[in-house]
Amino acid sequence: SNHLTFEYAGISFNNPDKVFYKFRLDGLENVWSPQRKEVEAIYSGLTPGEYTFNVKSVNENGIWNTESTNFNFIISPPFWQTWWFYMLCAFVTVVGIIGFVKAREKSLMREKAILEHKVRERTKELAEKNKEITDSITYAQNIQRAILPSINSIEKGYEDSFVLFNPRDIVSGDFYWYAEQNGKSYLAACDCTGHGVPGAFVSMIGNNLLNQIILEKNIEKPGEILSHLNRGVKFAFTQEGEQEAQDGMDMVLCVLDKEKGVLEYSGANNPLIFIRDGELEVLKNDRKPIGGDTPNDFAYETKIVEVKTNDHFYLFSDGYPDQFGGDKGKKFMMKRYKEMILIHHKKTMAEQLEIYRTELRDWIGIVHEQIDDILVIGVKL
Template identity: 35%
Template structure:
C-alpha cells in the first residue's frame, strides 16, 4: 500500500476553515486534506475546490469560523492498509476519476493512517507491471531457447543431407506456432512443415506436443508413408488434448495443425506427399508454369476432424533440377500491397519461376524480399515458415 513516509497532515471536524487555509498554506504541495472525527476518516477536502470557494466574495467572512466540513467531500474512497495493490487499483478505477485526482484515505482497523495519491498509485502499478513484463519476457526468451533446441537437430540434419535446400522459420513473436521436422535415412529423407493453432506461447506449447507425437509416430511406423503419419498425429493430438467425440474434459478446446508431410526416395527420386490444408509447388525442368499438388482440406487434431480420417499420399516423380516449395499460410495470408489484400499463392509462384535457376536458398530470399515489400507498413499477421529444395 503506497503512502507517505512522513506524517500526513489532517484536520478534525472541530477545526474551522481558517485552520484549513493555514494547513494548505503551510503544505503547498498538498492536493487534498483528510478530515477525521475521533481518529476515524470521514471526508476529504480538495485543495482546488476549497480555495476556489474561499476566494469568492464574502466567503471568508462567512466560512472562516465555520467547521471545515462545509467544503468536504463526504464520500471519499477509504481503503484498508492491508489491501493489495491489485485490489486497490481495481477499487480506485471502480470509484472513478475522483479517487485518482483527489487521492484516497488509508485506514487501519477503521482509524485514519494516511492518504494515498492517484499519481503515486499509477507509478507503483506501472513499476509492478514493468517487473511482471520483464519476468514474462524472460520466461518467453527461455521458452524460445527450448523451442529452438527442439528444432536444431532437424535443421542440422537438413544441412548435412541436402546440398541445395533452404528453410525459413520466423515466428511472429519470440516463440511461434510453426515447426518443422527433418530426418535422413539410408534410402531417403522425411520432412514436415506444420502450422499449429495460435501464435506466441500457446502456439509454441502445441508445437512441442505435436512434434513429440510426430517423432513417436516415425519411430513406430517408419518415415515412408506421410499419410499414415498424419493419421497417427491426428489421433495423438486428439487424445492428448481430449478432443474426442463425447469428451468434455477440455471444454472449448479445439486445437490442431495444418501440415505438409513428405518422403523423398533417393533411388527413384519420387516424392510422396500428404497435406492437411497444405500444398506443394513443383517446378520441373522445362516446365514454365509449375504444378500445384494439393493435400486434403482437413486439418489435423481438431474436434471436427474424424479420429480415423485418412490423408491420401500424392506422388510426384521429380528429376534432377526439379524445384519443390512448401509453405505455411503465414506467407500466403499476409495483407499488404496497394489494395491491402493477401500476398497469395500466385505471387509466390511468380517469384519462384523468376528465380528458378538460382539456388534454393536464393529462391527463399527472393520470396522473402517480395513478402516484406508486399507487407510494407502492415502488421505481421502470422508465423512464417517455408522450405525449398532442388533435386540433385
C-alpha cells in the first residue's frame, strides 16, 4: 500500500544523454540520493503524513539546478487510524464499560435482594426457633427454681446466712439443697457436670435423689448420704447393656445438730471453709466426685466438728475461684477467694453477699465473661 512512482525529466539540447539526477523525499529522507540517470523514483510502504519530493539535475558541464523542483503531497491515514475513529472507539469502549458496570450492578442488586430476602426469612425462622428454645429453657428455669429451696427457708434454719447463686446461663448446673429432719438441718452445695441445660438435668436428678435418701430413707450421716447418692447417680446414667456416662457432681453436705453443737460434713471433691476466732481452715474432703468413674461401693467419710456461737462456715462450687478476670485475665484463685472471705467474715451476711457480688462483677469487668455457674453459701452460728 502507499506505492508511489515519481517520474521526471531534464532537458538538454546539446547532449541529453549526459543529464543526471538526484532526488530526496522530505518527510522520509534527510539526504539526497546518489547521482543517477534513471528518470523515476519509486517509494512503497509510505506511512501517512506530509511529504515533499525534491529533484534536481546536472548537465554535461556539471552545472546543477540552482533550485530543486519539488512536489508536495499528503498521504491520508486509513479511517481506522484517524482521530475521529479513535474517539469513536474510546466512546464505544466507555459506553460499553459503563453498560457492563450498570448491568453488573443491577445483577448484583438482584442477587443482593434475593440474599437479603433469604437472610430475613432465615433470620425469622431462627428467631422463632430461638424463641421456642428460650421459652423452653425459661420454663425449665421456672421448674428448677421451684425445686430449689427458698432463701427464706434457709434463713429460717440459719438465721444469719446468705446464698449467692449466679448461674452462667438461664438454667444452672449448680444447685443448693436444704431440709430439716429429726431436729437436724441439712445443707448442700452441689456442682454438676457442665452448665446450662445439661447441667440443669443432672442437678434435677441430684435434687430428687437427695429428697429420697434424706427425707424418705431417713439416712442422716453425710458420708452415707453421699455414698447412696453416688450409687443413685451412676444408676441414673446407666442403661442396661450400655456403658456408664461420666456425668456426676462435686458437692459438700453439712448436717447441723444445734442442740448438741455438732456439725457433720462430707465432701465429694468440694471442701468446706470453717472460720473460728479469725482463723480460717479448709476442711478436707474426699477426692472423688459423685458419679463419673467413682466406684459404686466407694464410702465417703463423715467428719465431725464441734461448733459454737460465732463460728462461720462456707459451702461453695468452684465457679467463683475459677473465674477469669482482672487486668491480666487470670483466675481469681482459691488463695484470693479465702483471703476475701476471711477479711469480710465479721460483716453481716447481707453485707458479705453484696461484697462478693461486687467483687465478682468488678473482677469479670466488661472484657471477660462468666465461664461457669457460681454458688456460695455462708452461715454464721
